[in-house]
Amino acid sequence: MRVGVDVGGTNTDAVLMEGDAVLASFKAPTTADVESGIVGAIRAVMADADVVAESIESVMIGTTQFTNAFVEGRRLVEVAVIRAALPATASVQPLLDFPERLANAVGNHPYLVPGGYEFDGREISPLGEKEVLAAARDIKRKGLNSVAISCVFSPINDAMEKRIAEILRNEINDVELTLSTDIGRVGLIERENATIMNASLVELSKMVVGSFRTALKNLNITAPFFVSQNDGTLMSADYVERYPVLTFASGPTNSMRGAARLSGQDNAVVVDIGGTTTDVGVLVHGFPRESAVSVDIGGVRTNFRMPDILSIGLGGGSYVRDGERLTVGPDSVGFELTEKALVFGGDILTTTDIAVAAGAVDIGDKSRVKNINAALVKNSLAEIHRLIENAIDRVKTSVEDSPVVLVGGGSVLVTQKLRGASEVNIPDKSAVANAIGAGMAQVGGEIDRIFSYETEGRDAAMAWAKEEAIQRAVAAGAVADSVQILEVEELPLTYMPAGAVRLRVKAVGDLAMRKGGDG
Amino acid sequence: MKLTKDNLHDFIRGAAILGTGGGGDPYVGRLMLEQELRKGADIEILDPDNISDDVFAINVFSMGAPTVFVEKIPNGAATVISVRKVEQVLGRKFNAIMPVEAGGVNATLPLIVGALTGLPVIDADGMGRAFPELQMVTYNVYGVDICPLVTTDDYGNSVTYETDTAQRAEWLARGVCVRMGGISQAAGYPMTGRQIKDTAVRHTLTLSVEIGQAVREAREQHRDPVDSLIDYFCTARHPRHAATLFDGKVVDVLRETKQGFTVGRVMLDGIEGSTGKHCEVTFRNEFLIAKTDGRVVATVPDLICCLDRETAESITTESLKYGNRVKIIGIAAAPVMRTPEALAVFGPRAFMMENDFTPLEELG
Numbered sequence: 040m041r042v043g044v045d046v047g048g049t050n051t052d053a054v055l056m057e058g059d060a061v062l063a064s065f066k067a068p069t070t071a072d073v074e075s076g077i078v079g080a081i082r083a084v085m086a087d088a089d090v091v092a093e094s095i096e097s098v099m100i101g102t103t104q105f106t107n108a109f110v111e112g113r114r115l116v117e118v119a120v121i122r123a124a125l126p127a128t129a130s131v132q133p134l135l136d137f138p139e140r141l142a143n144a145v146g147n148h149p150y151l152v153p154g155g156y157e158f159d160g161r162e163i164s165p166l167g168e169k170e171v172l173a174a175a176r177d178i179k180r181k182g183l184n185s186v187a188i189s190c191v192f193s194p195i196n197d198a199m200e201k202r203i204a205e206i207l208r209n210e211i212n213d214v215e216l217t218l219s220t221d222i223g224r225v226g227l228i229e230r231e232n233a234t235i236m237n238a239s240l241v242e243l244s245k246m247v248v249g250s251f252r253t254a255l256k257n258l259n260i261t262a263p264f265f266v267s268q269n270d271g272t273l274m275s276a277d278y279v280e281r282y283p284v285l286t287f288a289s290g291p292t293n294s295m296r297g298a299a300r301l302s303g304q305d306n307a308v309v310v311d312i313g314g315t316t317t318d319v320g321v322l323v324h325g326f327p328r329e330s331a332v333s334v335d336i337g338g339v340r341t342n343f344r345m346p347d348i349l350s351i352g353l354g355g356g357s358y359v360r361d362g363e364r365l366t367v368g369p370d371s372v373g374f375e376l377t378e379k380a381l382v383f384g385g386d387i388l389t390t391t392d393i394a395v396a397a398g399a400v401d402i403g404d405k406s407r408v409k410n411i412n413a414a415l416v417k418n419s420l421a422e423i424h425r426l427i428e429n430a431i432d433r434v435k436t437s438v439e440d441s442p443v444v445l446v447g448g449g450s451v452l453v454t455q456k457l458r459g460a461s462e463v464n465i466p467d468k469s470a471v472a473n474a475i476g477a478g479m480a481q482v483g484g485e486i487d488r489i490f491s492y493e494t495e496g497r498d499a500a501m502a503w504a505k506e507e508a509i510q511r512a513v514a515a516g517a518v519a520d521s522v523q524i525l526e527v528e529e530l531p532l533t534y535m536p537a538g539a540v541r542l543r544v545k546a547v548g549d550l551a552m553r554k555g556g557d558g
Numbered sequence: 559m560k561l562t563k564d565n566l567h568d569f570i571r572g573a574a575i576l577g578t579g580g581g582g583d584p585y586v587g588r589l590m591l592e593q594e595l596r597k598g599a600d601i602e603i604l605d606p607d608n609i610s611d612d613v614f615a616i617n618v619f620s621m622g623a624p625t626v627f628v629e630k631i632p633n634g635a636a637t638v639i640s641v642r643k644v645e646q647v648l649g650r651k652f653n654a655i656m657p658v659e660a661g662g663v664n665a666t667l668p669l670i671v672g673a674l675t676g677l678p679v680i681d682a683d684g685m686g687r688a689f690p691e692l693q694m695v696t697y698n699v700y701g702v703d704i705c706p707l708v709t710t711d712d713y714g715n716s717v718t719y720e721t722d723t724a725q726r727a728e729w730l731a732r733g734v735c736v737r738m739g740g741i742s743q744a745a746g747y748p749m750t751g752r753q754i755k756d757t758a759v760r761h762t763l764t765l766s767v768e769i770g771q772a773v774r775e776a777r778e779q780h781r782d783p784v785d786s787l788i789d790y791f792c793t794a795r796h797p798r799h800a801a802t803l804f805d806g807k808v809v810d811v812l813r814e815t816k817q818g819f820t821v822g823r824v825m826l827d828g829i830e831g832s833t834g835k836h837c838e839v840t841f842r843n844e845f846l847i848a849k850t851d852g853r854v855v856a857t858v859p860d861l862i863c864c865l866d867r868e869t870a871e872s873i874t875t876e877s878l879k880y881g882n883r884v885k886i887i888g889i890a891a892a893p894v895m896r897t898p899e900a901l902a903v904f905g906p907r908a909f910m911m912e913n914d915f916t917p918l919e920e921l922g
Contacts, residue, residue: 127712128631130670131589157739158626163712192629226628228589333585340585433881438809489625531815532623532740539740541625 040094041552042081042260043478045293045471046073046102052474053080055088059300063087064471073104074250078257085258096552098255098264099273101293101477104247105240105283109141110337115239116185117146119178121171121207122231123154123190123199127163133189133231138338145239148183150174154199155191158489158532158539163191166199168206175210184211187238189219189231194487215241215281222284224487225541229333229342236339237284244283248276265516265550269345271296271326271476272483273550275516284343287336292346293476295320295327298446300475301466307442308431308460312449314356315371319430320348321441324525325479326547328434349434353426355449356380359388359419367422381407390452393419400451420454428458435459446472480550483525484511486543493538500542501527508546517548559681561601561669565767566591568774572766573665574872575773575787578861580820580843581662581688582624583874586631590670594634599673604654606682606760613751615654615680616641617697618671619664621709621731622741624876627663630741633712634670640708640745641671643716647706648748656680656754658695658747660762661688661844667743679763684747686759686892687861690819690843692731693724694904696894697747700757707731707746711738719746759892761795768794773870783870784885791889799890799919803848803855804837805830805867808882813875819843824864824878826886839864839886841875846909848886856888857906859895860918863887888918 040062045052051069055062065083070076077100085092108114120133133149134142152174153167178186186207190199197220204216217238223230248266255264265273267289274285295309305325311318321328327346334345352369356376360366372379372387379385381392382403388411394400396408396416435441440461445453446469457463468475486507490500505524512522528543561569570588577584594601604613618641620632645651655675657668660683672679684695698704704724709731710716717734721727727746735742749757769790776786784802791800806826813822821842828835832850839848845862848855856862864873867885894900896917902908905915 124630126635126714127633130634131586131593131631135589135593155630158623158629159740161739163630163739225625227631228586228628432807433883435881437880530625532625539623 040090040096041478041480042084042095042098043474043476044077044080044098044100045473045477046077046100046104047290047473048103048107051076051080052471053084054471054474054478055084055090056475056478061468061475064468064474066471072250073247074254077251077254081254081258081260092259095260095262097262097480097550098260099267099477099480100251100264101267101289101473102247102286103290105243106287106336108243109236109240112140112144112337114243115144116242117148117183118235118238119148119150119174119181119183119186120231120235121150121152121174121186121188121203123152123166123203125151125153125164125167127155127191128227131228134235136228136232136340141337141339145235148178148181150177156193156196158192158195159491160195166202171203171206172210175207178207179211184213185215185217185238185241187217187219187231187234189227189234191227193220194225195489217241217281221282224342225489226342229340232339233284233341233343236336236341237282240283244280247283248280251276267293267477269343270329270483271479272481272547273516278515287343288345290473291318291320291348292327293473294446295322295346295476296325296479297472297474297476298444298466298469299325300479301468301472302444302464304442304444304464307444308434309444309446310427310431312445312447312452313354314376314449315352315354315373316350317353317427317430317449318348318350319434320346321434326525347434349430351426351430353390353423355389355391355452357390359390359393361415365418365422367419367426390419390423390449393423394451394454397454399454423452424455424457427453431457431459481547482512482515482517482550483545483547484508484513484515485545486511487541489532489539489541491538492540504542504544505546508544512546512548516550518551519548522546522548559603559764561591561603563592563595565771566595568770569767570666570770571773572768572770573661575769575863575865576665576686576762576766576861577661577688577844577872577874578863579841579845579873579875580690581659581664582627584663584666586627587663587666590632590634591666594670594673601669601672602678603681603763604678606680606754606758609680609751609754611750611752613654613754614650614652615656615749615754616644616652616745617656617658617684617747617749618668618743618745619658620667620741621735621744624663626740630712630739632667632741633743634667634674636710636712636714636743637667637671637745638674639714639716640710640743641675643708643710643718644706644745644748647718652677652748654678654680656749657683657763659683659685659688660759660766661685664688665763665766680754681763682754682758682760683762684758686762686895687859688844689904692728692746694908695724695747696759696900697749697753697757698724699900699903702747702749702753702757704746706748707744709734709738709742709744711742757894759894765794777869784865784867784887787870788887796892798892801888801918801922802885803888804828804835804850804886805832806837806884808878808880808884810880811878820875822875826884829883837886840911842909843875845875847906847911847913848888854913854916855921856918857913857915858909859891859900859904859915861889861891863889890918
C-alpha cells in the first residue's frame with residue numbers, strides 16, 4: 040500500500056492507494072508548519088481504511104512550497120555561480136536576466152573561469168584549476184555556502200563540472216553544490232538560471248525534507264518517501280534535498296496524471312475548469328506533453344521539463360456580458376463567487392448562474408435566475424463550449440478526436456457534447472487528483488546530447504542514448520524490468536554538416552517497492 | 559536615434575518579426591545588449607540619408623547553428639577582432655558598423671560591436687529581413703564585394719577569405735565555421751557611404767523598434783496587435799504595402815532538415831475571416847511562398863510572417879506546431895529588393911521554387 044500526499048498552498052490532501060485502487064482520501068487545510076497538516080491527513084486516511092503504519096510501503100509527496108518560495112523570493116540563500124567557459128560566453132554574465140528583486144535575494148557572485156566544451160566534445164579550454172581555486176577561496180571568504188556550477192555544453196560532458204565540485208569540496212567545508220548537468224538541458228543561460236534557482240533553495244529544501252521526515256516518524260511510518268518532479272516521475276528524499284528545483288510545476292502535472300488515472304485514460308486531453316481559468320493539457324502514455332518553449336518562473340527564463348498547459352480565462356466565476364456581442368470571461372469574480380453571483384444573492388451574471396439557469400446544476404438560490412431569457416442561456420452555453428472546444432483543439436497534436444477528461448469545480452459548465460472529444464470522462468474523486476497523481480509511483484531517466492551520426496553512426500548513438508536513459512531510471516529507483524523508453528526526439532542541427540543531431544531520450548519505470556528503510 | 563534600455567525590448571520584438579520565421583532567436587542577443595547597456599554603453603544610430611560619402615562601414619554578423627548559439631554564446635570581442643583584421647587587409651579604418659541582416663539574432667550583433675568599439679551603427683541592412691546565406695544580400699546584388707571577409711573564433715583565431723564570388727565565400731566560411739566550434743564571428747562587405755546609399759535597405763533598425771513599439775502599444779491598449787502592425791506599415795516613413803493574408807490554425811507541419819536547412823511546409827485551416835479556406839506556406843529556414851486555396855498570395859523576397867493571432871508574437875518555422883492560432887501576414891519588400899538583379903539572387907527561383915516573383919500588392 041502507498042500513500043500519496045499533495046501539499047498545496049491552500050489544502051493538504053492525502054490518498055491511500057493499492058495498485059490503481061484508491062482506498063481512502065482526505066482533504067485538510069495546509070498548516071503553517073506543513074508537518075502537522077501532513078500528519079493529520081495521513082492519519083485520517085489510515086484510520087479511514089483501518090491500516091497500520093507497518094503496511095505502508097512508500098509515501099509520495101507533491102509540494103508547491105519550492106515554487107512559491109522562489110517566485111516570492113522568500114527564504115532563499117545567496118548563491119555563488121561558477122561558469123567554466125572562457126574565453127567563450129563572457130558577453131552574457133550569469134544572473135543578467137534575473138528580475139532585480141530575485142537578483143538581490145540570490146546576491147551577485149559570478150565567477151567565470153576557463154573551460155567548457157564545443158558541440159562536438161572538444162574542449163574550449165582546459166579547465167582553469169587555478170581560477171577555480173581562487174574562486175573557491177573568495178567564496179569561502181564571503182561566507183557563501185551554496186554554489187551553482189555551469190559549463191558550456193556540459194550536457195555533452197560533465198567532467199569539468201564534477202572537477203569544479205571536487206575542488207570546492209576540498210576547499211570549503213559543508214558547501215552545497217548544484218551542477219547544471221543534473222538540472223537542465225542544452226541552452227546555457229536557461230540551464231544556468233535553473234541551477235542558480237536550485238542552489239538558492241538548498242536551505243529551505245533541507246528544512247522541508249526534514250519536516251516530511253519528522254511527520255512520517257510521528258506516524259511511525261518507516262517506509263521510504265519520494266517527492267514528485269515536474270514531469271510526473273518521483274525522486275527520493277535525498278535527491279529532492281539536493282534538487283528542490285525539480286519539483287517546480289509538479290502540481291499541474293500530478294493533477295493531470297491523477298485525473299487520467301481515475302478515468303482509466305493514458306492518452307487524453309485533460310480539461311481542468313476552476314473558478315477563474317481553465318487549464319488544458321495533453322497526456323501521452325500517462326505523462327503530460329512537455330512544453331517546447333522556454334518557461335519563465337518568477338520572471339526568470341528556464342528550460343525545464345514543464346507540462347505544456349494552455350490556460351484560458353474561463354471558469355465557474357467568469358463574467359457573462361450580454362452586450363452588442365455576448366462575451367464570457369476572461370475576467371472572473373474568482374473566490375468571491377459565493378457573494379457576487381446571482382444565485383448567491385449578488386448582482387453579477389456568471390457562468391455558474393447560466394449553468395443553474397440551464398438546470399445543469401442546483402446550487403444557491405435558483406429562483407434568482409429564473410427570469411434570465413432562454414436565448415441568453417443558450418448563447419452563453421454555446422460560447423462556453425466554443426471556448427473549451429477551441430482550447431482542446433489547440434493542445435491536440437492531430438486532427439483526430441481525443442478522449443477528454445474533465446475535472447475541477449467548473450466542470451458543471453459542460454452540458455453538451457464537446458466537438459473534438461471522442462468521449463468525455465468526469466471521474467469521481469477528482470478533488471484529490473493531485474494526491475493520486477503523486478501516488479502513481481513511477482521514476483524516470485533522461486539524456487539530452489548532441490551526437491555525430493557521421494562518426495558514431497545513428498544506430499550506435501541511439502542505442503547508447505537509450506541504454507543511458509534506462510540506466511538513469513534504474514539509478515533513480517526503477518525496477519529494471521519495468522523500464523520503458525517513453526520518448527525519443529531527434530533534432531538535426533541547422534547550419535551544420537549533416538549528421539550533427541541533438542538526441543533526447545526519456546525512460547520511465549515503476550518504482551521498486553520495499554518495506555522499511557528511511558529513503 | 560539611440561538604442562537604450564527603454565526601446566531594447568521593442569527592438570528585439572521587431573527584429574524577431576522581421577526574421578520571417580528564421581534568423582534565430584534574438585533572446586541571447588538581447589542579453590548581450592543588455593549587458594553592454596548596463597555597463598553604460600552609448601550606441602549611436604546613424605541615419606543613412608544623412609551620412610557623407612566618405613563614411614566607411616563594415617558589416618558584422620554571427621555565422622553558425624542556432625543550437626550552438628544558445629550554449630556557446632556569440633562573442634562580441636571576437637567580432638571586433640574580425641573588424642580589425644579587415645582594416646589591416648585594407649589599410650584603412652572603419653568609422654561605422656552595419657548589420658547585414660535586420661531579422662533575428664544578427665540584428666543585435668552590430669549594436670554590441672558598436673558598444674564595444676564606440677563606433678556608430680548605420681540604420682540600414684542588406685536584407686530588411688532574414689535570409690539563410692551570405693550572398694543573399696543587396697550589397698552583393700549591386701556589386702559590393704563581400705571580401706575581404708574575416709571570421710574569428712572565441713580564441714581570437716581568424717581566417718581571411720579572398721574569393722571570386724560571395725557564394726564561394728559563404729561555402730568556405732561555412733566549412734570553417736564547423737571547425738570553429740559551430741559558431742564564428744564575421745566581418746565583411748566593407749562599404750563606403752556612397753555604396754550604402756546606393757545598395758542598402760534603409761532605416762530597418764528604426765523599423766524594428768517601431769514595429770515592436772506598435773505591437774506593444776496595441777497590446778497595452780487592447781487593440782488588435784496584428785492590425786496595428788499592418789496599419790503601421792501603411793503609414794510608415796517609407797510606406798509599404800502590408801496585409802493579413804490568412805487567419806487560421808495550423809493543421810499540419812511537414813519539416814525536415816536538408817543540407818543544414820529546415821525545409822518544409824505548414825498547412826492551415828481558416829478561422830474567422832478566412833473560414834472555409836486553406837493556406838499553405840513553404841519554408842526553408844524562412845517563409846518563402848504563401849498560397850491560399852492553391853493560389854499564390856505572397857512570394858519571397860516580400861516578407862511572409864507567421865504571428866500569434868492574439869499577441870502578434872513571431873512564430874519561427876522551427877517552433878510551429880499543430881493547433882497554433884496564427885495570422886499570416888505579407889509585407890512588401892523594399893523596392894531595392896524587387897529589381898530583376900535582386901530577384902536573381904533571392905527571388906523564389908534562387909530557393910529552387912517553381913514560381914516567379916509577383917509583388918504582394920498585385921496578388922491581393
